[in-house]
Amino acid sequence: MKLSKFPLFKTGVKKNTNLNLKSQVTASKNDCSLFSRLYIATSANRPNDLGEFFSHENQEYPPSISVMGKLRTSDSKSDLTKYLSNLSEECTADSVPIVQAKILDGAVIEHMLKPGTSVTFGDYISNIFLNYVRKESATVNRLDLVFDRYLENSLKNGTRQKRGEGSRIRVTLSTKVPKGWENFLRHADNKTALFELLAESISNSNIPGKTFFATLEDSVVSSPFGADSSSMAPCNHEEADTRLFVHLADAVAHGCEKVTIRTCDTGVLVIAVSCIQQLPQLQELWVHFGMGKHSKFLAAHEIAIVLGPEKSESLLGFHAFTGCDTVSYFKGIGKLTAVNAWLKYPGATDGFKALQDGTVVQAMGNLEVFVVSTYTRTASCETVNECRRVLFTKSDRQLKSIPPTRNALEQHAKRASIQSQVWRQSLERKQNFPDSADFGWKICEEGWEPVWRTIPVASEACEALIKCSCRKGCVPARCKCLKNGLKCCELCKCTCRLCTP
Numbered sequence: 001m002k003l004s005k006f007p008l009f010k011t012g013v014k015k016n017t018n019l020n021l022k023s024q025v026t027a028s029k030n031d032c033s034l035f036s037r038l039y040i041a042t043s044a045n046r047p048n049d050l051g052e053f054f055s056h057e058n059q060e061y062p063p064s065i066s067v068m069g070k071l072r073t074s075d076s077k078s079d080l081t082k083y084l085s086n087l088s089e090e091c092t093a094d095s096v097p098i099v100q101a102k103i104l105d106g107a108v109i110e111h112m113l114k115p116g117t118s119v120t121f122g123d124y125i126s127n128i129f130l131n132y133v134r135k136e137s138a139t140v141n142r143l144d145l146v147f148d149r150y151l152e153n154s155l156k157n158g159t160r161q162k163r164g165e166g167s168r169i170r171v172t173l174s175t176k177v178p179k180g181w182e183n184f185l186r187h188a189d190n191k192t193a194l195f196e197l198l199a200e201s202i203s204n205s206n207i208p209g210k211t212f213f214a215t216l217e218d219s220v221v222s223s224p225f226g227a228d229s230s231s232m233a234p235c236n237h238e239e240a241d242t243r244l245f246v247h248l249a250d251a252v253a254h255g256c257e258k259v260t261i262r263t264c265d266t267g268v269l270v271i272a273v274s275c276i277q278q279l280p281q282l283q284e285l286w287v288h289f290g291m292g293k294h295s296k297f298l299a300a301h302e303i304a305i306v307l308g309p310e311k312s313e314s315l316l317g318f319h320a321f322t323g324c325d326t327v328s329y330f331k332g333i334g335k336l337t338a339v340n341a342w343l344k345y346p347g348a349t350d351g352f353k354a355l356q357d358g359t360v361v362q363a364m365g366n367l368e369v370f371v372v373s374t375y376t377r378t379a380s381c382e383t384v385n386e387c388r389r390v391l392f393t394k395s396d397r398q399l400k401s402i403p404p405t406r407n408a409l410e411q412h413a414k415r416a417s418i419q420s421q422v423w424r425q426s427l428e429r430k431q432n433f434p435d436s437a438d439f440g441w442k443i444c445e446e447g448w449e450p451v452w453r454t455i456p457v458a459s460e461a462c463e464a465l466i467k468c469s470c471r472k473g474c475v476p477a478r479c480k481c482l483k484n485g486l487k488c489c490e491l492c493k494c495t496c497r498l499c500t501p
Contacts, residue, residue: 049462049463049464050389050393051385051386051389052461052462052463053389053458053462053464054385054386054388054389054392054405055385055405055406055407056405056407056455056456056457056458056461056462057404057405057407057408057452057453057457057458058399058457058458058459059399059457060452060457061452062404062405062408062452062453063331063399063400064330064331064399064400064401064402064403064404065328065329065330065331065404065408065412066328066450066452069449069450069452071326071327071328071450072323072328072329072330072331073323073328073329074323074329074334076323076329076334076335076336077266077323077324077335078266079334079335079336080266080270080319080335080336080339081266081269081289081298083335083336083339084269084270084273084298084303085289085296085298085303087302087303087306087307088298088299088302088303088306089299089302090296090297090298090299091286091296091297091299095297096139096297097258097260097284097286097297098139098258099139099140099256099258099259099260099284099286100140100141100142100251100255100256100257100258100259101140101141101143101144101251101256101258101259101260102136102137102140102142102143102144102259102260102261102262103143103144103146103244103247103248103251103259103260103261103262104136104143104144104145104146104261104262105146105240105241105244105261105263105264105265105268106145106146106147106148106195106198106214106215106240107147107148107191107240108262108263108264108291109129109132109145109262110185110191110194111182111185112291113128113129113132114128114181115128115177115181116128118177119176119177120173120174120175120176120177121171121172121173121174121175121177121194122173122174123177124177125173125197125198125201129198129201130201130205133145133202133205133212134207137207137210137212140210141209141210141211141256142210142211142212142213142251142254142256143210143211143212143213144212144213144214144244144247145198145199145202145212145213145214145215146214146215146240146243146244146247147191147195147199147214147215147216147240148191148195148238148239148240149192149217149218149237149238149239150188150189150191150192150238153443153448154238154447154448155326155418155436155441155448156238156239156325156326157447157448166180166182166183166185166186166187166190167183167184167187168187168189168190169184169190170193171190171193171194171197172197195215195216196216198214199214199215199216199221200216200221202214202221202223203221203222203223203225204223205223206223206224207223210223211223211224211227213227213229213232213247215233215235215240215243218233218234218235218236219233219234219235220232220233220235228254229250231246231249231250231253231429232246232247232250232429233429234429235429235430236429236430236431236433237431241263241265241267241268241271241423241426242271242422242423242425242426242431243426244263244268244426245271245272245275245426245427246426246427246428246429248261248279248282248285248427249279249427252279252281252282256282257281257282257283257284258282258283258284258285258286259282259284259285259286260285260286260287260288260297261285261286261287261288262288263287263288263289264289264290264291266319267319267325267423268287269287269289269298269300270315270316270319270423271316271423271426272285272287272300273300273303273304273307273312273315274304274312274313274315274316274423274424275426275427276300276301276304276312277304277309277312277313278427279427282301283301284299284301285299285300285301286298286299286300287300310349311349313353314349314352314353314356315352316356316420316423316424317351317352317353317354317355317356317416317417317420318338318342318348318352319420320355320415320416320417320419320420320423321351321352321355321367321412321413321416321420322335322338323335324419326415326419327412327415327416327419328412328415328450330371330374330403330404331400331401332401333374333375337374338374341370341373341374342370344373345369345370345373347366347369347370348366348367348369348370350363350366351363351364351365351366351367351370352420354366355367355413355416355417355420356417356420356421356424357421358417358418358421358434358439360410360413360414360417360439363413363417364406364409364410364413367409367413368382368383368384368406368409369382371384371387371403371409372384372387372403375387375391375402375403376390376391376395379391379394383406384403384404384405384406384409385405385406387402387403388402388403388405391403405453407453407454407455408452408453411440411450411451411452411453411454412440413440414438414439414440414451415439415440415441415450417439418434418436418439418440418441421434436448463484463486465491466480466481466484466486467480467481467488467489467491467492467493468480468481468482468488468492468493468494469492469493469494470488470492470493470494470496471493471494473494473496474488474494474496479494
């Protein structure tokens with residue numbers, strides 16, 4: 001098998017690493033062909049409206065926000081965390097804030113607690129997981145553990161596929177722990193089964209004076225048994241990122257004034273800053289962020305004060321629009337660049353609020369000006385289509401380094417809108433999910449795919465690029481050129497170059 005280079009079950013089928021390179025070469029060839037045709041059309045004295053040309057994408061997928069039909073990703077999310085953390089004093093792991101409750105992201109705990117020498121999952125739970133829970137609960141009255149749910153046809157499936165998928169195994173207390181822990185956690189069914197075991201172990205633990213809650217699919221289990229969880233379950237949230245705040249609201253309602261949330265996701269910090277003004281009884285909200293020596297406590301309550309109520313509330317729309325797991329990043333535009341553009345153009349705040357309200361059309365004017373300010377500091381453009389023309393013709397920018405068209409940007413804004421609407425309902429036990437098909441997505445055989453544009457590409461839409469396929473002479477009844485009042489040119493397949501409309 002090895003000599004024949006057949007893929008083994010262990011290794012799986014290797015991905016073609018040259019596929020992305022071939023796709024980039026194809027896109028470049030398409031660009032060269034398009035502009036060659038435009039040059040030929042211009043040489044034939046055809047009307048040439050550059051404004052019209054740059055209002056259409058030159059490729060099927062906008063290169064500024066897509067990588068061959070997939071969402072463009074970035075590693076700049078952490079830059080937003082750094083910016084927000086600089087707005088307040090932070091505590092290190094050596095100076096832990098004193099709080100009454102801790103709410104933990106289960107996925108973070110899973111990745112953090114390696115099985116070590118544990119032979120079975122029962123050993124792992126008894127010797128590692130429960131010891132960690134006892135240690136974390138030693139200084140608080142309440143500890144919540146919140147897990148993700150994995151739903152079919154989820155918008156998050158694309159992100160999970162990028163992380164890979166490990167092998168499925170049967171998870172019981174007597175099952176041996178696999179050697180590849182990270183590979184084991186890549187399979188959604190593995191995690192779901194492990195979540196169930198961990199939740200049950202929480203419900204069976206009984207420490208006097210301590211209250212524990214753990215999510216189990218849409219329900220909640222507790223210790224001591226029968227603890228009031230009516231405001232937390234049943235819950236239809238998919239991600240722990242938002243469900244953490246359902247538990248936060250319950251903790252505050254039961255008298256907790258100082259709470260810590262454990263996470264490694266920038267989105268959780270953004271939601272914390274945004275929602276804290278909706279919980280006036282909450283005096284301090286700390287976000288325990290990172291792992292190991294990079295672990296730190298961020299004061300979400302102080303960050304919200306520095307940002308002010310307007311920016312704190314619209315932070316959800318900003319984070320979604322500038323790129324997250326379900327929304328593309330703009331090519332070459334990191335979070336810090338976007339923050340600086342926001343500071344330069346405060347009117348973007350109204351655009352981000354409109355996204356959170358689901359009113360994308362009303363948001364577009366402010367969002368266009370914001371996007372232009374992220375791409376250039378000097379050009380006095382007010383629309384992205386005009387900015388595309390100026391940057392390409394005056395600044396020698398590549399097509400992937402200029403903003404998307406207004407049409408593509410509107411679809412991008414719709415995807416940001418649905419995500420920010422979900423985040424905005426983080427405190428609600430039952431979220432009202434908008435229809436993804438109305439917000440920049442379409443369903444296909446493999447799940448949800450982005451809608452990149454709703455108008456034709458430039459080669460199909462621009463009048464100057466119209467060509468006929470006449471082989472027996474051009475007549476007005478069938479010649480595309482004559483129908484559109486144009487002379488035939490070198491692009492046409494006909495031989496009558498002197499055709500006149």
